[in-house]
Amino acid sequence: MVANTTMFRTLLACGLLQAGFAAATPLDGALDTNWGVLSSGKSPISFDYGGTMSDFASGSVIGPDGSMYISGTVRDANGVARMGVTRLLPNGLIDDNFGTDGRAMTQTSQGELFNTAGIAMRGNSLLVGGYKKTTADNWDFVVCAFSTGGVPLLFNSTLTSCVSASIEPGPSLSRDIPYGIAVQPDGKIVMAGTTAVANVSDTYAAFMRFETSGALDHSFGLSNSGIQLMRTNNFIRHQINAVAIASNGKIVGVGKTDVVGGNDSSALIVRLEADGTVDQLSQSDECVFEVDGSNSRDTELLGLALVPGGGGEDDMITVGYAQMSGTVHSALIAKRRGSTCAYDASFSGGDGTNGYATVTAGDSLGFHSVAVQPNVGYVVAANYTPTGGDSDWLVGRYYLDGTSDFLLTQIDFGNIHQSDVVADVHVFHDGIYVAGSWLKSGVNYDFGAARLLLDQIFADGFDG
Template sequence: MTSSRIPSRRLLACASLLLGPCVCAADVELDASWGTSGRTIVPFDFTTNGADIASGSALGSGGEMYLAGTVTDAQGRRRIGVTRLRADGALDEDGFGEKGRAMSPEAFGESEGGAGVVLDGDVLYVGGTRQLGEAGSDFALCAFTLAGVPKPFEHTGEPCLSLSFDQKESISFDVATAIAVQPDGHIVLAGSSAMDDLQDTYAAFARVQPSGEPDPKFAPDESGKLRLRSPGFDRHEIENLAIASNGKIVAVGATRRSGQIQYDALVVRLDSEGNADANGFAQECAFAATQPGLATKLRGLVLREVQQGDDRIVAVGAAQFDMLGRYAALITEVSPDGCSLKDTFAEGGYLLMQANSGQLYFNAVAHDAGAGYVVAGDFETMMGGAEVFAAHYYGTDWLPFPTMHFGESSKDWLVDVQVRAGSIYVAGWTQGAGSNRDFAAAKFGLDRIFADAFGDPVGDP
C-alpha cells in the first residue's frame, strides 16, 4: 500500500524497536517509579501452574488500576477474578479483597471473566461466561465493591448472575467477550451465541439494569437480549464493545460471509435500546483489508465524541498480508454514515504495521487529546515466542515502543490500554518457563515518550 500517510522517517528510524534492539531508548522508557521498574505481575496461584488470564482493565479516580479476567482456584476450577493495583503500581494487599485478590463465589460454579471489567461509580462490574457443561454456557455478570467484596444485586440477592439465550428446546452456548456501561447506568454485555452447531454463531447482546434485572426495554422484542446476524453472513464473532456519548452501542469483531472461508472485519451498530439505528446506518458493516482471500479481524475500538453527529469509530485488529497466513497489525476509522472507511490513517482507509520476522496484532486502542491514539498488542516471533508492544500515533507520525517482556524468558500478551494524565497503562498476562500464567500490567510516561518533542500535531486524527 502506497500512501503519503504511511509511517514517516521517524518511525522507520525506530522500526527496529519492533524487530530488534531499541535505538530510541530516550523516548520509550517505562515509568520506573511504578511497580517494579514499570511492571507489575499479579499471581493468583491458588493451585500449581494455574492459568490466571486477564481480559481487561479499568482506572480509578486516584490512579489505581483494576485488572480482571479468569483465574484458577485451589480445586483447579476456573473462576472470575479481579485485583487492584495502587497508584504506585503495587498490589493493594491491605485494601482490596483477600491480599489484593477477589473471585466470584464458589457457588456460582465454573466461570470465566473473558469480557473484562468496567468501573461505574462505586461498583466494579466484571463480565464473562458461566460454563454449564453439556447444558451449554451463559453470559455472566459479577459485581464487586471497590474493596473487592462481592456485591449482591438487588434483584437476585446474589453478586453474580447469568443470562441465557436458550430458545425453545435448544440449548445455547453463549460466550461474553465485552462489557460496557451506558450513561444511565445500564450494563451491556456482548459476545456470541450458538445453538446446535458451535460454528454457527450470532452476535449476541444483553442489557441488565443496575438492580441486576434483565432490561425489558432492550432489543426489538423487549426481552433484554438480542441475537443478530443478517442473511448473507454465516458467522459473527464480537470481540469488543463501546458506548457512544449518546448511549448508542458499537461492537467490533469478525464475520464470515456466506460462501467464504476467510473472516472479514465486522462492525455492529445499535441504538441505545438495542434496535436498528434510527439514522438508517447499517447494523452490520463488514470489510476486508489487503487482498481478497486473506482474513481481517477487529479486536478493539475507541469512540470519539464530536460536536455534531455520531461519535467517530476507530478500530484496531489484524489482517493477513501474505498466503502464508502471517498477520500485520491494523488500525482504521469507520465512517458513521455507512460501511466506508475514512482515510484518517492512510490512503485506502486503513494502515498496516508489519514485522519482517514475525506477526503483529493490535488488541486495544485508546485516545487522549494530548497523546493522539495509543495502541497495544502482541508480537509473535516466527519461533513461537510472544512479546508485547505498544505504538503511538500523533498527528501523522507513528512512534512504536520496543517489544518487551513482563518477566524473564516469559511469553506475554496485551489485552487493554488506558491513557490518563500523561501516562499510558497496559494490561495483559504473562507465562513463565512452565505453564503458569499471571495477570500483568505496565506503565509508560508520555513525558518520556516526548522527551525530544514532536512539536504540534499535524491535523486531527
C-alpha cells in the same frame, strides 16, 4: 501502509526496539521507573491458588486516583475456574488491603465462571463480565460485582454477587460468550459477544443489557427481552469482540464474521440504537470489510475507541489484524465515520487515500486494544511475535491523521521463549497503562501490568 511497515522493520533491524526500551525519545514511551516492582515499570501479579495455576488476565480499568484494577480467569485450590480481580496502587504495587492479600475472587456458590469480557467501573463498584458454564454445552452470560475494595457486592434483583442470563437460540446448544462489557451513563450494563445456534460454527452477534439492579432490561432488544441477536442471511458466523457506548447513547460492537460460502473471516462493525434496535451503518445491518490485499484472508477487529465527530455522531477507531499474505498477521488500525460504513480517508498517514494503516513485523503482529490520547492521537497495544520467537507486548502510537509515531516499546515479562499476551491499554494523565498475562512456566500464566511515560516534556498539551 508501506511507510509504516518500512519504519517498523527499520527500528527492529537497528536494534532500537528492545524489551523495556522505547525508541526515538528518552521519555515518551519509556517504562516508568517510579512505578511497579523494583522500579521496573512492570508489575507481575500471581494468584496461583491451585489447579494448573493458569491465571489469565482479560482486561483492566483505571480508577480516578490512578489505581489499576485487573480482572481475569483464575483457578481456585480445586482447579475450578473463577473470576479474579486485583488492584495496583498508583505506584504500581499490589494493594494488600484489596480483597485477600490484594486479590479477590467470585464465590464458589456462583459456580464455574470465566472472565472473557473484561472489567468496567461504575461509581465505586467493579463489574466483571464473562460466562457461566453450567454444563458442557450450556454457557450463559454472567456479570459479577465487587467493591473497589475487593468485597463482593450484591445485586438487588437476586441478592447474589453475580447475575446471569441465557440466550438459547438453538434447540441443542447454548454457548453464550460475551467478549466485551460497557457501562452506560445511567448505570445500565451492556455485554456483547456471540451465541451458538446449531453448532459452534453457527453463531450470531449477541447483545444483552442489565438494569442497575442486575435484572435484564426489558426495554431493550428483541420483544423487550433484554437481548438482541444480529446476523443477516449473507453470513454464518458473527462474533463481537469489543463494545462501547457512543456519546449519543448508541451501542457499537466490532468483531468478525464469515460470508456464506467463504473460507475466511471479515472485519465486522454493528451498531444498535439505545433501545437495542439495529442502526444501519450501510445498506445492510452489518458493516463488513477487508483491507486491500486481504480479501481472500482473515481480517478481524479486536478493539474499539469512539471519538466525537461531526453531526452528533462518534467516529470509530478500530484495531485488529489483517492477513495480508501467507499466514502472517499484520496489525490494522482504521478510522470510520460514525454515521456510515465509509473509511475516513483523512486517516491514512496524511495522504488522504484509504482510511487505514497496516504494519507487518515478525511472524505475527495484531493490535488488541486502542486508547485515545486527547488532541494527539491513538495509543495501541499489540501482541508481537518475532520471527522464530514467542510473543511479547508492543505499544505504539498513531497521530490523528494516521501517521505512525516513533513511540514503540516492546515489553517482555517472561524468560526467553515464554509467551506474553496483551489484554488492553489505557491513557491516563501522563501515563500509558497496559495489562495482560505472561507465561511463568509450563501452562502457569500470571497477570501482568506496565506503565509507560507519556508527554513528559510538554505535559500542558501545547506541543505541536
